Amino acid sequence: xxxxxxxxxxxxxxxxxxxxxxxxxxxxxxxxxxxxxxxxxxxxxxxxxxxxxxxxxxxxxxxxxxxxxxxxxxxxxxxxxxxxxxxxxxxxxxxxxxxxxxxxxxxxxxxxxxxxxxxxxxxxxxxxxxxxxxxxxxxxxxxxxxxxxxxxxxxxxxxxxxxxxxxxxxxxxxxxxxxxxxxxxxxxxxxxxxxxxxxxxxxxxxxxxxxxxxxxxxxxxxxxxxxxxxxxxxxxxxxxxxxxxxxxxxxxxxxxxxxxxxxxxxxxxxxxxxxxxxxxxxxxxxxxxxxxxxxxxxxxxxxxxxxxxxxxxxxxxxxxxxxxxxxxxxxx
Amino acid sequence: xxxxxxxxxxxxxxxxxxxxxxxxxxxxxxxxxxxxxxxxxxxxxxxxxxxxxxxxxxxxxxxxxxxxxxxxxxxxxxxxxxxxxxxxxxxxxxxxxxxxxxxxxxxxxxxxxxxxxxxxxxxxxxxxxxxxxxxxxxxxxxxxxxxxxxxxxxxxxxxxxxxxxxxxxxxxxxxxxxxxxxxxxxxxxxxxxxxxxxxxxxxxxxxxxxxxxxxxxxxxxxxxxxxxxxxxxxxxxxxxxxxxxxxxxxxxxxxxxxxxxxxxxxxxxxxxxxxxxxxxxxxxxxxxxxxxxxxxxxxxxxxxxxxxxxxxxxxxxxxxxxxxxxxxxxxxxxxxxxxxxxxxxxxxxxxxxxxxxxxxxxxxxxxxxxxxxxxxxxxxxxxxxxxxxxxxxxxxxxxxxxxxxxxxxxxxxxxxxxxxxxxxxxxxxxxxxxxxxxxxxxxxxxxxxxxxxxxxxxxxxxxxxxxxxxxxxxxxxxxxxxxxxxxxxxxxxxxxxxxxxxxxxxxxxxxxxxxxxxxxxxxxxxxxxxxxxxxxxxxxxx
Numbered sequence: 001x002x003x004x005x006x007x008x009x010x011x012x013x014x015x016x017x018x019x020x021x022x023x024x025x026x027x028x029x030x031x032x033x034x035x036x037x038x039x040x041x042x043x044x045x046x047x048x049x050x051x052x053x054x055x056x057x058x059x060x061x062x063x064x065x066x067x068x069x070x071x072x073x074x075x076x077x078x079x080x081x082x083x084x085x086x087x088x089x090x091x092x093x094x095x096x097x098x099x100x101x102x103x104x105x106x107x108x109x110x111x112x113x114x115x116x117x118x119x120x121x122x123x124x125x126x127x128x129x130x131x132x133x134x135x136x137x138x139x140x141x142x143x144x145x146x147x148x149x150x151x152x153x154x155x156x157x158x159x160x161x162x163x164x165x166x167x168x169x170x171x172x173x174x175x176x177x178x179x180x181x182x183x184x185x186x187x188x189x190x191x192x193x194x195x196x197x198x199x200x201x202x203x204x205x206x207x208x209x210x211x212x213x214x215x216x217x218x219x220x221x222x223x224x225x226x227x228x229x230x231x232x233x234x235x236x237x238x239x240x241x242x243x244x245x246x247x248x249x250x251x252x253x254x255x256x257x258x259x260x261x262x263x264x265x266x267x268x269x270x271x272x273x274x275x276x277x278x279x280x281x282x283x284x285x286x287x288x289x290x291x292x293x294x295x296x297x298x299x300x301x302x303x304x305x306x307x308x309x310x311x312x313x314x315x316x317x318x319x320x321x322x323x324x325x326x327x328x329x330x331x332x
Numbered sequence: 333x334x335x336x337x338x339x340x341x342x343x344x345x346x347x348x349x350x351x352x353x354x355x356x357x358x359x360x361x362x363x364x365x366x367x368x369x370x371x372x373x374x375x376x377x378x379x380x381x382x383x384x385x386x387x388x389x390x391x392x393x394x395x396x397x398x399x400x401x402x403x404x405x406x407x408x409x410x411x412x413x414x415x416x417x418x419x420x421x422x423x424x425x426x427x428x429x430x431x432x433x434x435x436x437x438x439x440x441x442x443x444x445x446x447x448x449x450x451x452x453x454x455x456x457x458x459x460x461x462x463x464x465x466x467x468x469x470x471x472x473x474x475x476x477x478x479x480x481x482x483x484x485x486x487x488x489x490x491x492x493x494x495x496x497x498x499x500x501x502x503x504x505x506x507x508x509x510x511x512x513x514x515x516x517x518x519x520x521x522x523x524x525x526x527x528x529x530x531x532x533x534x535x536x537x538x539x540x541x542x543x544x545x546x547x548x549x550x551x552x553x554x555x556x557x558x559x560x561x562x563x564x565x566x567x568x569x570x571x572x573x574x575x576x577x578x579x580x581x582x583x584x585x586x587x588x589x590x591x592x593x594x595x596x597x598x599x600x601x602x603x604x605x606x607x608x609x610x611x612x613x614x615x616x617x618x619x620x621x622x623x624x625x626x627x628x629x630x631x632x633x634x635x636x637x638x639x640x641x642x643x644x645x646x647x648x649x650x651x652x653x654x655x656x657x658x659x660x661x662x663x664x665x666x667x668x669x670x671x672x673x674x675x676x677x678x679x680x681x682x683x684x685x686x687x688x689x690x691x692x693x694x695x696x697x698x699x700x701x702x703x704x705x706x707x708x709x710x711x712x713x714x715x716x717x718x719x720x721x722x723x724x725x726x727x728x729x730x731x732x733x734x735x736x737x738x739x740x741x742x743x744x745x746x747x748x749x750x751x752x753x754x755x756x757x758x759x760x761x762x763x764x765x766x767x768x769x770x771x772x773x774x775x776x777x778x779x780x781x782x783x784x785x786x787x788x789x790x791x792x793x794x795x796x797x798x799x800x801x802x803x804x805x806x807x808x809x810x811x812x813x814x815x816x817x818x819x820x821x822x823x824x825x826x827x828x829x830x831x832x833x834x835x836x837x838x839x840x841x842x843x844x845x846x847x848x849x850x851x852x853x854x855x856x857x858x859x860x861x862x863x864x865x866x867x868x869x870x871x872x873x874x
Contacts, residue, residue, distance in 0.1 A: 233440075237430075237452040248440055
């Protein structure tokens with residue numbers, strides 16, 4: 001296969017292989033963790049016989065590969081779970097049942113995903129606008145006070161933890177100025193306007209910090225491009241500073257921006273734990289922390305896999321975009 | 333011509349007492365010259381002579397870079413020193429356009445060629461996007477880009493070197509400037525492509541009456557293209573006059589030295605080192621073939637090449653970029669494994685690196701480790717052979733340094749402390765360290781100025797005589813190859829198209845490609861250059 005279509009196909013196959021490898025590693029790592037899962041799941045007051053029964057229900061006595069096979073089956077064709085008294089059908093893609101609540105992990109994740117996705121996508125738009133804008137501005141005003149000021153600010157931004165900015169924003173904006181209510185998640189489908197107002201602060205706190213990285217990246221790539229020979233060519237042909245900056249220098253920053261952004265957004269889909277906790281957003285990050293606390297392995301494995309899925313997906317999309325942005329890339 | 337009427341006697345370029353200083357360094361020192369409308373002047377000089385600095389100063393490109401520019405510059409009626417930024421921008425590309433040296437890095441990699449030309453056109457005219465795009469296609473067609481409509485949508489990396497240079501010239505032509513400033517416009521190009529570009533510049537001047545300021549280190553290129561020559565050294569004018577006078581009967585010793593150092597393609601080698609009796613064969617290659625990549629994308633870089641190299645002789649391998657000459661050189665040394673065929677040393681097939689066959693590389697900057705002293709670099713082959721006694725290693729390295737014309741005390745210096753020629757001497761010393769019998773030199777002098785080039789070539793000849801070395805001299809420069817070689821092999825597309833004693837190949841070439849190559853070499857005599865140009869039109873590339 002050659003050409004662009006072939007490249008996309010190869011990239012997709014590569015992504016699938018990565019996901020498969022990820023699922024094996026995650027499964028093995030989590031299910032060989034020490035501790036009696038049956039005991040924890042059953043609760044401290046269970047008798048040894050009850051614990052044994054739970055272990056049977058959870059297939060904890062089966063060999064690891066059989067359990068993994070079981071897991072894969074669930075993922076692709078669905079599975080029935082017996083909880084002792086009733087049988088629950090979990091349709092594909094089934095990531096298993098929570099040890100704690102017997103809820104289906106897939107449903108649990110699907111319930112949390114819109115929150116996390118809202119947070120991640122909105123923050124991304126903001127950090128790209130703020131970050132790239134700041135980067136361009138500091139290149140435009142290079143060598144002057146504005147640039148030094150912006151450089152200092154971005155450094156401060158990069159080294160400030162999200163809970164500091166978030167807290168300060170919340171105290172000032174919601175507490176003292178009372179411009180906004182304290183954030184409370186409202187689904188987009190319920191009320192788009194309230195959705196946006198409530199997410200504004202979480203978006204801002206994430207974006208302010210992340211945008212520092214983008215500002216620096218934009219600035220660095222643009223300065224690098226400005227030093228290149230082809231910029232000299234256009235200067236020698238009378239192209240003004242505005243054309244040089246926007247058309248030529250910024251264009252050089254697009255490809256690296258795509259690469260870094262893909263990574264960030266993928267990771268963010270796995271839940272911005274601190275931000276979600278701080279603003280009380282019921283997203284994937286929060287749920288994951290809860291699940292880890294009580295060793296609810298199916299939930300943890302499911303969420304890690306979903307996170308991995310988004311990271312892999314984002315990177316595959318980025319690779320394709322990168323190839324579009326820079327046609328010199330050799331498609332392999 | 334309204335502009336001509338406005339200022340009938342005014343020259344196109346008038347430079348008076350131009351001085352450019354970068355910090356402490358005075359790059360240009362009180363230089364004055366003028367160029368009439370439609371005339372052509374070449375600034376000729378070796379690297380560091382300040383010639384490119386002058387070219388940039390004509391467009392006011394030193395503004396805002398921290399360089400101090402003094403003196404008066406007037407280009408197409410614009411006082412470059414005093415003009416406001418706005419006026420200067422109209423001058424740049426509008427009335428005076430620059431053609432840069434490296435055509436790949438001089439174009440924006442992200443945009444289509446046609447869009448880049450259109451952008452420049454729109455800076456200077458009020459043309460619509462469409463009209464500008466149409467103009468781009470028109471000028472691309474004018475400079476000989478085939479299928480210009482389609483190719484104007486290509487990005488620079490999809491063009492060959494020659495086509496990129498044409499595209500840059502097209503950009504320069506877009507606004508029909510009065511002056512073309514060409515800064516080493518053919519240095520990155522193969523000799524046949526160089527001839528095409530120079531011919532193109534010539535034709536454009538004839539047809540459009542554009543003035544030309546050519547900046548070049550290559551006297552031959554100047555002889556081909558201009559009416560007047562200004563020889564520069566250390567930022568000063570050494571000699572200035574009509575091209576036939578300066579190149580034909582130079583008055584200044586430096587000009588004579590410069591011209592004397594230029595290797596001549598039409599003159600036989602000064603002294604032949606070849607043994608009278610056919611000497612023993614040291615290195616023999618049979619049916620060498622090398623492919624890169626697999627499947628449909630496979631590229632055969634070298635295809636069925638057989639060679640013999642005798643003791644004490646020099647075999648020149650000449651070819652243009654992509655002809656496979658470097659790949660062949662690397663296989664002879666054992667740095668690359670052939671896909672098929674074999675290399676025999678002293679009659680025995682060899683696989684892998686052979687200490688008796690050493691290599692001198694092209695780029696004396698990147699082929700030395702900048703973080704190690706040159707002595708250590710030269711000592712590497714000795715240590716690799718298992719020499720453990722540090723005192724003997726140091727002694728031998730000092731000996732080698734002196735042998736190649738450097739000082740023993742240079743042992744602890746680092747590559748950046750040396751000039752290009754000196755670094756290449758270090759490279760030669762490193763090759764000698766292993767006591768080789770054959771040295772493969774891959775473009776050993778192509779990065780050097782002509783006078784330095786002559787010294788390095790002389791050194792190689794000396795070493796060959798004294799040590800009985802066999803040399804394989806791989807280069808794209810036909811003149812250089814003639815001046816060093818006993819026998820010559822001409823490569824094209826991975827194959828040897830012609831091989832024989834140097835004088836026979838050069839004076840009586842058999843293969844059409846060899847003829848074409850030789851016809852493309854710039855002549856030092858402007859009259860011969862004109863004849864050659866006519867001859868090239870007949871030979872026109874197949």
